[in-house]
Amino acid sequence: xxxxxxxxxxxxxxxxxxxxxxxxxxxxxSERSIKKLPTLRGRTVVNLFFEDSTRTRISxxxxxxxxxxxxxxxxxxxxxxxxxxxxxxxxxxxxxxxADAVVIRHGxxxxxxxxxxxxxxxxxxxxxxxxxxxTQALLDAFSMRRRLGALDGRKVTIxxxxxxxxxxxxxxxxxxxxxxxxxxxxxxxxLPVSVHTWPCEVSYDLDTVLAKSDVVMMLxxxxxxxxxxxxxxxxxxSRRYGLDRARFAKMPDDAIVMHPGPMNRxxxxxxxxxxxxxxxxxxxxxxxxxIRMAVLYLLLGGETA
Amino acid sequence: xxxxxxxxxxxxxHRALTRIAHEILERTKGADEVVLLGIPTRGAPLARRLxxxxxxxxxxKIPVGSIDITMYRDDLRLKPARPLGRTELPxxxxxxxxxxxxxxxxxxxxxxxxALDALNDLGRPTAVQLATLVxxxxxxxxxxxDYVGKNLPTAKSEKVRVFLRETDGRDAVILMxxxxx
Amino acid sequence: xxxxxxxILGGEPADIRIQDGLIAEIGPALQGxxxxxxxxxxxALPGLVDLHTHLREPGREDAETVRTGxxxxxxxxxxxxxxxxxxxxxxxxxxxxxxxxRLGREFAHCDVQPVGAVTVGLDGRxxxxxxxxxxxxxxxxVFSDDGKCVSDAVLMRRALEYxxxxxxxxxxxxxxxxxxxxxxxxxxxxxxxxxLTGWPAVAEEAxxxxxxxxxxxxxxxxxxxxxxxxxxxxxxxxxxxxxxxxTAEVTPHHLLLTDDLVEESPAGAYNPIYxxxxxxxxxxxxxxxxxxxxDGTIDVVATDHAPHPVEDKETEWSxxxxxxxxxxxxxxxxxxxxxxxxxxxxxxxxxxxxAAPARIGRLSGHGRPLEAGAPANLTLYxxxxxxxVDPSAFASKSRNTPYAGMTLPGxxxxxxxxxxxxxxxxxxx
Numbered sequence: 001x002x003x004x005x006x007x008x009x010x011x012x013x014x015x016x017x018x019x020x021x022x023x024x025x026x027x028x029x030s031e032r033s034i035k036k037l038p039t040l041r042g043r044t045v046v047n048l049f050f051e052d053s054t055r056t057r058i059s060x061x062x063x064x065x066x067x068x069x070x071x072x073x074x075x076x077x078x079x080x081x082x083x084x085x086x087x088x089x090x091x092x093x094x095x096x097x098x099a100d101a102v103v104i105r106h107g108x109x110x111x112x113x114x115x116x117x118x119x120x121x122x123x124x125x126x127x128x129x130x131x132x133x134x135t136q137a138l139l140d141a142f143s144m145r146r147r148l149g150a151l152d153g154r155k156v157t158i159x160x161x162x163x164x165x166x167x168x169x170x171x172x173x174x175x176x177x178x179x180x181x182x183x184x185x186x187x188x189x190x191l192p193v194s195v196h197t198w199p200c201e202v203s204y205d206l207d208t209v210l211a212k213s214d215v216v217m218m219l220x221x222x223x224x225x226x227x228x229x230x231x232x233x234x235x236x237x238s239r240r241y242g243l244d245r246a247r248f249a250k251m252p253d254d255a256i257v258m259h260p261g262p263m264n265r266x267x268x269x270x271x272x273x274x275x276x277x278x279x280x281x282x283x284x285x286x287x288x289x290x291i292r293m294a295v296l297y298l299l300l301g302g303e304t305a
Numbered sequence: 306x307x308x309x310x311x312x313x314x315x316x317x318x319h320r321a322l323t324r325i326a327h328e329i330l331e332r333t334k335g336a337d338e339v340v341l342l343g344i345p346t347r348g349a350p351l352a353r354r355l356x357x358x359x360x361x362x363x364x365x366k367i368p369v370g371s372i373d374i375t376m377y378r379d380d381l382r383l384k385p386a387r388p389l390g391r392t393e394l395p396x397x398x399x400x401x402x403x404x405x406x407x408x409x410x411x412x413x414x415x416x417x418x419x420a421l422d423a424l425n426d427l428g429r430p431t432a433v434q435l436a437t438l439v440x441x442x443x444x445x446x447x448x449x450x451d452y453v454g455k456n457l458p459t460a461k462s463e464k465v466r467v468f469l470r471e472t473d474g475r476d477a478v479i480l481m482x483x484x485x486x
Numbered sequence: 487x488x489x490x491x492x493x494i495l496g497g498e499p500a501d502i503r504i505q506d507g508l509i510a511e512i513g514p515a516l517q518g519x520x521x522x523x524x525x526x527x528x529x530a531l532p533g534l535v536d537l538h539t540h541l542r543e544p545g546r547e548d549a550e551t552v553r554t555g556x557x558x559x560x561x562x563x564x565x566x567x568x569x570x571x572x573x574x575x576x577x578x579x580x581x582x583x584x585x586x587x588r589l590g591r592e593f594a595h596c597d598v599q600p601v602g603a604v605t606v607g608l609d610g611r612x613x614x615x616x617x618x619x620x621x622x623x624x625x626x627x628v629f630s631d632d633g634k635c636v637s638d639a640v641l642m643r644r645a646l647e648y649x650x651x652x653x654x655x656x657x658x659x660x661x662x663x664x665x666x667x668x669x670x671x672x673x674x675x676x677x678x679x680x681x682l683t684g685w686p687a688v689a690e691e692a693x694x695x696x697x698x699x700x701x702x703x704x705x706x707x708x709x710x711x712x713x714x715x716x717x718x719x720x721x722x723x724x725x726x727x728x729x730x731x732x733t734a735e736v737t738p739h740h741l742l743l744t745d746d747l748v749e750e751s752p753a754g755a756y757n758p759i760y761x762x763x764x765x766x767x768x769x770x771x772x773x774x775x776x777x778x779x780x781d782g783t784i785d786v787v788a789t790d791h792a793p794h795p796v797e798d799k800e801t802e803w804s805x806x807x808x809x810x811x812x813x814x815x816x817x818x819x820x821x822x823x824x825x826x827x828x829x830x831x832x833x834x835x836x837x838x839x840x841a842a843p844a845r846i847g848r849l850s851g852h853g854r855p856l857e858a859g860a861p862a863n864l865t866l867y868x869x870x871x872x873x874x875v876d877p878s879a880f881a882s883k884s885r886n887t888p889y890a891g892m893t894l895p896g897x898x899x900x901x902x903x904x905x906x907x908x909x910x911x912x913x914x915x
Contacts, residue, residue: 001386018388025373025389034426039376067376087802108804109670109681110756117754129804131681169681192678193686297376302386 004123005295006112008134008174016141016177023142023287023294029066030290040069043300046099048090048115049126050076050106055261055285056126060103060135063292069300072097087111091118100300104128122299130164136260137170139291141178143280144215146287147256152179157209159185159241160219160268161230163192167260168219172200183209187241189230206241210250217258218243218269234267244270256280312457312465313478318438321454322351325436326358328452333403335363338431340399342372343407344420345390350471351438352407368395372406372427377419392423399428405452409467411437414448439478441465487905488518492525492866494856496832499527504862507904511858523910525866528899531836533565533596533863535843535852536813537657537735538632538711538788541567541598543589544582545574550793550883552586555813556595557881558791560908562813563865563898565596566844566852567791571603572633578603578614580622587624595908596901599847602626604645604656608634613645620652627848630657632711633763635693637663642697646706653848655707655733658697660718661764665689670804672745672765680749680756682803685765687715694718698725698732709846710734712790714764716774723783733846735788736775738812738819743888744769748803752891758799758806759888762792772823780829785842789816793884811882818894821869826895851904862905869896881914 001015011019029035045064047057057073064071074094087106094102101122104112109129116123127133145151156175162168162184175182182200184191195202203209210216221237231237238244243257248270251257257269257279265271274281313321333339336359343352349371356369373390381387406420417435424433436452441459455478459465462483468475489502494512501516502509510518541555550558552569559567569586571577577586583600590598602619606612608631619626629649636642636658645656666689671677673684694710698721701708713719713734725732745766749755760766778784792809799806812819820839824830830838844853854860875889901909908915 022389025391028392032427036426037376038422039381086797086800087805088800106802108802111802113755114757114802129681130683166681169679193673193684194675194678197675197678298386300386301376301381302384303382 001298003299004112004116005134005299006116006123006125007132008137008170008177011134011174011177013177013179016138016174019138019291019294019298020142020145022298023291026293026297027290030286035066036068037066038068039297039301040064040067043069043100044072044098045069045101045103045296046072046074046094046097048074048094048102048104050104050111051127053105053127056105059285059288060126060292062289063296066289066293067296069100069296072099087114088118091115095119101296124295124299127166129166131166132170133166134170134174135288135292135295136167137174138295139284139288140171140217140258140260141174142291143258143284143287144256146283147280148214151175154180154214155183155212156180156215156217157183157185157213158217158219159206159243161190161221161225162186162195162219163190164222164225165219171217172198176200183213185209185241187231187237190225206247207250210247211252213251214255215258216243216251216255217260220260220262221264221268238267242268242270243273245272248273248276258284260284309479309481311477312480313439313455315476318454318476318478321438322354322358325452325454326355326362329355329405329436330359330363332434332451336365336367338401338403339367340395340402340404340430341367341369341407342399342404343369344416345371345373347409347467347469347472348407349391350469351409355407355436368397370394372420372423374416374419374423377422379415379419394427399424399430402430403432403434404430405434405436407436409438410465411435411440411450411453412443414444414446417448418446438467439465487520487523488516489523489525489530489864489866491527492530493527494530495836496529502530502856502864504902504905507862507906509856509858509860509862512856523900523907528866528868529832530856531563531832531865531867532840532853532856533865533901533903534563534817534839535847535849536564536567536789536791537628537786537843537847538737539567539569539791539813540572540793540809541569541586542573542793544585548795548883552589552598553593553595554881554883555791555793556590556593556598557914558811558813560595560901560903560914561881561898562815563817563867563901564813565863565865565901565903566599566849567596567813568599568601568628568847570632571601571630572608576603576607577601578606578608580615580618583619583624583626584622594903595914596903597849597852599628599849600624600626601628601630601632601657604629604631604636605641610634610636610638610641613641613648616645616649616654617652620654627652627654628657628709628846629654630659630711632657632659635659635661635663637693639696639700643700643704646701646708647704650706655709655846657709657711658693659711660690660693660697662689662692665692671748671761672767674745674768676745676749682748687717687767690715690764691717691721695721698722698730701732702728702730707731708733712737712740712764712788713775713778713784714740714767714771716771719774719778719783722778726783733785733842734783735786736779736784737790738787738816738823739810739888740764740767740775741772741779741787741823742819744772747888756803758801758803759810759886761803761806761808762810763808776823776827776829779824779838780834785838786846787816787820787838788843789813793882794886795884799886809886811880811884811887814880814882815875815887815889815894817867817898818896819889821896822894825869862902864902865898866900867896868899871895871897873897
């Protein structure tokens with residue numbers, strides 16, 4: 001495996017399976033009464049969050065603490081960063097603290113790549129701009145595999161704002177690596193113009209792909225997209241691309257529903273669908289801690305490069 | 306290439322496990338409270354074989370599981386991160402039981418030390434014992450085995466490799482003469 | 487002074503005798519007094535003229551000054567540069583353009599011809615006092631809001647019409663603003679993968695098409711800055727086929743580099759050293775731009791030399807400044823992209839980098855053929871050596887070159903401004 005986890009595209013199939021298999025073993029740790037392992041004792045993990053994302057930060061924090069790493073939370077808000085300190089100066093500060101890994105969430109695509117030039121430790125991308133969110137894709141794949149078994153040949157449909165979605169980018173890359181067949185469904189305005197070069201199928205019509213899907217993943221629709229004329233109204237979006245009860249009924253009986261959260265209930269997903277037993281939305285959260293433990297262990301648990 | 310020879314063949318391994326099974330029964334007075342925990346990779350099938358043997362002799366099925374010690378190792382930083390083995394505890398757990406740890410080769414004792422730490426996070430047995438197919442000496446910690454299949458004097462430069470049907474397709478213990486180590 | 491043994495436009499070896507700032511005589515084995523410079527058989531070109539330079543003074547003297555920028559130009563073989571108007575304060579009054587012009591005269595590394603802003607404060611609302619700038623000591627003829635597009639069609643029409651009174655030209659930075667809100671790089675395969683907001687080709691092409699039609703309608707001169715797409719080339723070819731008075735430039739970097747570099751380069755992914763406006767495009771665009779420069783559809787190579795201090799580039803992509811420096815590498819890049827590929831000979835290079843830009847900028851003292859009686863503005867260039875680009879050797883105050891570590895051909899040996907050397911043996915005089 002690479003020293004960093006910045007893009008899901010950097011993972012070979014063997015790398016990805018190793019992470020998923022490691023997470024499978026670590027999931028058992030989460031079930032026992034003592035959830036802590038001594039593995040990363042003396043290692044320092046910095047959570048460097050330039051965007052608010054309590055869910056992701058807590059997930060990484062829990063993962064690092066369960067492996068006995070020291071965790072430093074560095075939130076950009078109210079710190080020198082919001083006073084104009086550059087990413088590079090922040091990186092050098094972290095370097096001086098002896099960070100073994102930096103988990104970075106940043107609003108600018110590519111910020112983790114830049115950070116990796118300036119720190120010696122491992123860089124873990126916890127979401128960069130509209131680029132990628134590889135641990136989310138890993139936990140999604142992990143959740144799918146726990147429900148459905150191996151992903152080879154499985155049909156995964158990802159619905160929503162692909163253009164601005166780091167979750168979609170990472171999922172397309174990872175699921176393709178794992179042998180799944182991905183179909184993206186979105187209004188044409190919310191797909192990159194170059195989407196035909198991605199390793200997946202594309203459709204504008206949700207109803208025709210539902211019946212053939214093993215997994216339907218709904219992406220969050222940001223309210224600000226509406227003002228930028230990506231679609232005419234929430235109501236029209238919901239009618240054409242929302243997963244309501246009627247559409248849910250068209251899915252195969254054993255197909256599952258996923259959502260990376262946070263959800264707009266009633267917009268891209270109906271409440272009954274989100275809460276159904278075929279929805280993995282709650283277990284996705286628990287699986288998040290497990291998969292991040294696996295990533296931190298595999299990046300930091302061995303010799304340092 | 307270094308020369309190598311088989312120090313135990315299939316039938317020898319069979320006999321050694323039979324003897325260990327009898328000793329466990331004797332030492333634990335019928336193995337009523339015994340839980341066998343194999344240390345992956347090859348300790349796990351050895352533990353299952355011991356369990357089967359005890360069942361043959363006494364007609365009782367004793368709980369068998371596995372305990373992965375990777376996350377507790379003290380030499381993690383010497384090698385790239387390793388894949389994890391399986392930890393599988395019997396349904397009744399290990400509290401109040403006599404845990405017999407099963408491994409293929411006892412050498413420095415560091416693996417057993419890690420297993421003891423791992424056990425500590427999993428429950429509180431009344432006693433912990435250790436069974437090993439081969440004891441090759443050169444202990445670096447104050448640890449000894451309660452049950453030994455074969456004591457094998459070795460030089461530090463030699464390597465001992467255990468092959469088992471379940472993991473390697475055949476049963477044998479091979480001693481390899483001094484490589485670089 | 488006599489310059490011995492140079493090949494004029496790459497032709498047969500000859501000597502050049504210079505007297506009183508003019509070329510006195512060209513021929514074999516010339517006799518005369520004064521200094522002798524041995525050319526050693528290198529190529530002699532008319533002094534290069536840049537139609538598009540950012541000198542940053544006044545306002546951003548941390549990035550470049552008139553002094554360092556013109557030193558950089560001299561090292562690149564330039565004897566005149568057009569200084570863009572997006573300084574602080576903006577060059578939108580006679581006062582500012584005269585200040586820049588005087589600074590250029592004072593340092594005398596090369597002539598500085600200020601470009602005037604089209605609109606007050608580059609704001610795109612109200613025409614700047616174009617006539618006052620034209621009548622000033624700086625004698626401004628080129629007007630541009632470069633960095634921003636004159637996107638209002640009515641304002642653009644008025645500007646095109648107005649400058650006819652003093653033979654001016656509007657140099658348009660063609661970028662439809664709504665189509666490029668938040669744009670970070672060329673919209674295409676790479677931007678989709680990298681999750682960077684796309685700068686679509688159509689945002690350039692739509693403005694160029696509109697402006698060509700406007701220029702034709704009002705019978706004005708239009709110059710299109712830094713053309714970057716194959717589609718723009720097609721539109722320009724069509725417009726020129728009507729005989730309309732339209733010229734266009736391409737930058738060296740758009741002739742050599744592509745948007746793949748944003749994803750994969752020795753400098754690492756997302757390295758803002760490749761962030762530039764207009765953005766680096768695709769291989770197909772590069773090929774079209776080279777062909778257009780070769781056939782004359784694009785008239786000029788202009789550097790768009792855009793210095794930025796280190797801290798504006800050593801940052802995450804979206805926060806980084808757009809632009810690259812280019813004066814000291816322009817001729818080498820043109821040799822690599824156009825001459826060594828057989829697309830241009832040295833006479834054509836002299837046209838695209840000296841004669842044509844001087845003609846568009848109405849600089850009568852520059853871009854003249856190398857012949858007796860012409861001002862002795864000369865560049866001696868040795869195309870033979872291939873060397874690694876070393877930014878620390880640059881005269882520019884900034885280091886934001888995309889070519890660092892790249893091996894490029896050629897070396898400017900000497901530059902002469904009206905007979906006086908500004909560079910000798912590759913070093914500033």
